[in-house]
Amino acid sequence: MTVYGVGLGPGEAELVTVRGKRVLDSVETVYSPGRLSRTVAREYVPESKLGDLDFPMTRDPEKLRSAWREAASVVAETAADGDVAFVTLGDPNVYSTFGHLRRTLSAFHPAVDVEVVPGVSAMTAFATALGVEIEAGTGLSLREAADGAAPTGPDRLILFKVTDAETTHEKLTDAGYDVQYGRRLFMEQGETVVTSDPTDVAERDYYTLAYAEKQGVDRDVATAKFEEESA
Structure with a gap:
């Protein structure tokens, strides 16, 4: 199955792209790395579809790598049963938390397909x-x-x-x-x-x-x- 990195834009719900909304409608689970992205996502998906992942605000490399690996494990396990989305403010490829998830999935769960849905940066x-x-x-x-x-x-x-x-x-x-x-x-x-x-x-x-x-x-x-x- 596929993990979609969906850019939600700068934070205003109306700036989510048509494609982004379509993906959010289609997936089984939508993961959010923080409160603000979760608030925007709630405009398009019910609370029951939302999951949280822990991305700590720290510069400690060991804590960061551990958090990224745990998040990738959770996402990969869920993706085994159906498509999932990871939402992020802005664009997933521009200074985004999604980059950490994508690299970790590639390293530890290479069978998981990943697709990016661009957002307004x-x-x-x-x-x-x-x-x-x-x-x-x-x-x-x-x-x-x-x-x-x-x-x-x-x-x-x-x-x-x-x-x-x-x-x-x-x-x-x-x-x-x-x-x-x-x-x-x-x-x-x-x-x-x-x-x-x-x-x-x-x-x-x-x-x-x-x-x-x-x-x-x-x-x-x-x-x-x-x-x-x-x-």
Whole structure:
């Protein structure tokens, strides 16, 4: 049978894809790694179909490997009797817990088929929420910025896991960037914030992103406006 990794999008139930909904309808069991993904999944499947898996928030490699192996064992056993889904916020292939499950299934349960159903990533939803166009030909870097980190270099960056916005902001502005922040965008849980003031998102929150753009960056955007023809 098949284990489906289903991307639920950034957290708003209406942003689940049509294919994702179809898979959730069809499987026998839907596993969730956390409260937020479970909340979205409940919009589409009954509580009786939902199962929980433990993915601890720790950097201890032994604890992590043990948790991944246990989760893979549970999922593989269930998949022996019917198709199952593992849901995750965003996209299963982009900084997702699903990657740990997929690699562990491949290592210890290679007979289990795995299929990914893409979802709307928080990063692309973030650009929409800010009204930022990443135009064709633009260089854009995606980086993690936890605990005050502030990667620099490219003209434009989307940073995620911004858990110390004030420190990150100071470093980025010193490096010549303009910065905007978004918190819990397109999410039905918690307060949505869009701001250029880091103090508005000073409280530590895993679901905070930043868009940084170098001051004075050149833009060459094609438009439908043409120079008037000379008489």
